[in-house]
Amino acid sequence: MTLIENFRAIEARIARAAQSAGRDSRAVRLIAVSKGHPAAAIRELYAAGQRDFGESYAQELEGKAAELAELTDLRWHMIGHLQRNKARSVVRHVTTVHSVDSIALARELGRRAQAIAEERARRFGPEHARLDVLVEVSIAGEEQKGGVAKDALAELLAAVEAEPALRLVGLMCIPPLVDDPAAARPYFDELAALRDAHGGPERLPELSMGMTHDFEQAIAAGATIVRVGTAIFGERPPRRA
Numbered sequence: 001m002t003l004i005e006n007f008r009a010i011e012a013r014i015a016r017a018a019q020s021a022g023r024d025s026r027a028v029r030l031i032a033v034s035k036g037h038p039a040a041a042i043r044e045l046y047a048a049g050q051r052d053f054g055e056s057y058a059q060e061l062e063g064k065a066a067e068l069a070e071l072t073d074l075r076w077h078m079i080g081h082l083q084r085n086k087a088r089s090v091v092r093h094v095t096t097v098h099s100v101d102s103i104a105l106a107r108e109l110g111r112r113a114q115a116i117a118e119e120r121a122r123r124f125g126p127e128h129a130r131l132d133v134l135v136e137v138s139i140a141g142e143e144q145k146g147g148v149a150k151d152a153l154a155e156l157l158a159a160v161e162a163e164p165a166l167r168l169v170g171l172m173c174i175p176p177l178v179d180d181p182a183a184a185r186p187y188f189d190e191l192a193a194l195r196d197a198h199g200g201p202e203r204l205p206e207l208s209m210g211m212t213h214d215f216e217q218a219i220a221a222g223a224t225i226v227r228v229g230t231a232i233f234g235e236r237p238p239r240r241a
């Protein structure tokens with residue numbers, strides 16, 4: 001299958017999964033995760049109508065954002081673990097960060113976004129003057145993975161809301177890798193429950209959950225954003241250290 005055929009197939013599977021869950025398919029947004037793939041592939045998907053793209057590494061994001069600068073309505077999403085010293089670069093390129101997992105990072109992003117709020121409004125539109133932020137939750141408590149511990153979530157949400165240049169929009173998680181996609185479902189249900197425990201959809205409208213392997217399970221559990229890479233772009237080349 002070609003890239004565009006893969007993309008259309010994923011769109012169709014998203015629509016079917018939404019329908020099976022009794023949800024409106026327009027309530028689920030696809031982020032095409034382009035990490036490890038060249039700008040040319042992004043250009044091709046953009047031409048097919050895709051606008052939201054996810055990257056996991058600040059440097060790779062910066063390079064592609066420069067290469068594709070003429071696609072002014074393309075929206076970049078930072079979905080990978082973010083170090084504070086990369087905050088300045090990232091806020092110049094992305095509409096949304098999905099992986100805020102500490103108060104220190106929230107403050108740094110807030111400070112950096114504030115400094116360029118006017119530039120962001122000019123480049124991305126006034127609705128993106130503020131940086132959209134999702135808080136990543138360590139849903140299975142795996143230490144090596146990113147995400148805030150569940151018992152520290154309330155404090156981090158408040159810290160994001162305290163930053164005038166940030167807009168809190170939701171929660172994100174990456175469940176443990178399991179063979180059976182159905183085994184990921186309890187983690188997705190738990191993120192939805194955490195959303196309800198911390199203010200519900202009014203405060204946290206977005207649930208960013210579900211990848212190639214398990215996005216249908218995530219949609220059944222209420223995902224509003226799915227992040228799909230491999231099923232669209234194919235396998236990623238191994239990452240050099």
Ligand SMILES: *Cc1c(COP(=O)(O)O)cnc(C)c1O
Binds near residue numbers: 033056231
């Ligand atoms: C790489 C990545 C994805 C996409 O994973 P696929 O399995 O290729 O769909 C989604 N979310 C995050 C946070 C990622 O790092």
